[in-house]
Ligand SMILES: Nc1nc2c(ncn2[C@@H]2O[C@H](COP(=O)(O)OP(=O)(O)OP(=O)(O)O)[C@@H](O)[C@H]2O)c(=O)[nH]1
């Protein structure tokens with residue numbers, strides 16, 4: 110007899126139950142093709158990669174970061190012009206662009222090569238002509254996750270922009286990567302408004318905050334990215350931020366994009382610059398203006414010089430040339446060093462840990478949110494039963510409590526003594542949802558032994574839950590671990 114797999118992909122886990130409720134809601138509204146069709150799209154999304162919105166402040170570097178994550182330059186970025194159109198970047202075996210109009214029609218174009226100029230032209234169409242763009246690309250960076258760049262949240266007219274972007278994010282994304290250089294009132298207001306809906310309030314588990322353009326955090330000095338890391342650590346402990354963002358990471362997106370898209374032509378141009386006498390090179394790098402107007406080395410033409418400046422930024426050029434000067438002499442090593450300095454690896458890890466690995470819980474959230482929206486917008490006689498099922502699922506969604514508690518432990522907002530903390534993380538499913546991973550025993554452990562161990566940890570955590578030394582937040586965390594133990598024990602006993 111094999112031990113049960115607690116939750117993942119199982120019809121009795123949260124996602125399985127959410128899916129079943131979605132199907133019942135679709136059947137209930139089958140005479141309303143628009144609603145049923147909308148719900149069907151949500152159902153189909155369950156077999157597609159997870160959808161992550163890249164959103165945040167205007168000019169916070171969203172397009173640049175999308176390119177860094179995808180590993181090629183697809184999203185047009187610009188110092189002036191804003192991205193106004195919701196643009197979806199998803200995996201496809203052939204490059205393809207689909208234009209969705211506000212009237213519900215769509216037009217697909219196969220294109221030999223995707224380039225930002227074509228995408229930019231489409232993004233410039235009027236909002237009554239283009240509602241959203243879907244860019245399909247064979248980039249491996251899109252295999253596990255689909256990225257959606259939303260229009261930016263402006264600091265002025267925040268209400269208006271916030272509401273429309275909110276609607277986009279809510280209906281289109283399972284997870285949110287929110288970019289801002291420094292979290293301010295505007296960001297907090299916006300993220301709070303995103304969490305106003307009932308399901309979102311119940312499951313604040315889908316947001317990572319990125320302190321973007323990290324190279325500018327200390328007015329472009331060499332240790333800017335470290336300064337941004339210290340700011341991120343500070344925000345990770347801030348309860349206001351923590352109430353909607355599970356994690357905060359700094360990222361220097363332009364540096365990451367430069368590393369991810371470095372090619373031999375750019376590398377050769379950098380080598381030419383690095384060969385200049387040190388003082389003459391340093392003079393060029395004092396400002397963007399000086400760099401643009403410099404004339405050495407002679408074989409570096411003006412166009413390539415401008416491209417380098419645009420694609421690396423002054424900070425990126427300074428870092429790349431310093432790395433070459435310190436002996437990072439080959440292409441692959443420079444690429445790796447630029448990516449390391451940009452902190453994109455830590456951001457990717459956060460996205461992986463918080464979103465990709467927890468996709469079952471996030472997908473359940475999206476499904477229940479969709480059901481909730483439909484039941485609220487189209488109440489009918491008989492829909493109260495569906496509403497009741499939704500309420501029951503929401504109040505029993507233990508998977509979400511586990512994730513909230515895990516984020517609290519990882520961010521150190523919840524502080525359990527070291528031994529207990531590691532055990533709590535394990536029991537909450539940090540190393541996998543199976544009983545063996547939760548109990549920290551070998552995969553081949555026999556069901557009887559698993560049940561005995563589960564019984565022992567359940568008793569221990571039950572006793573801890575009544576420890577008067579814990580404050581309310583910690584007691585709640587301990588109770589969540591206790592419930593995880595009880596559910597595991599019940600599943601093991603049922604399976605015997
Ligand atoms: N120094 C620096 N500049 C950056 C960084 N990321 C983006 N930029 C620059 O900021 C400007 C805007 O970047 P985008 O990536 O277009 O920003 P965005 O958030 O997509 O902008 P909108 O969609 O128009 O709101 C461009 O000139 C980028 O080169 C970064 O990490 N560091």
Ligand SMILES: [Mg+2]
Nearest residue numbers: 171172191192
């Ligand atoms: Mg943009």
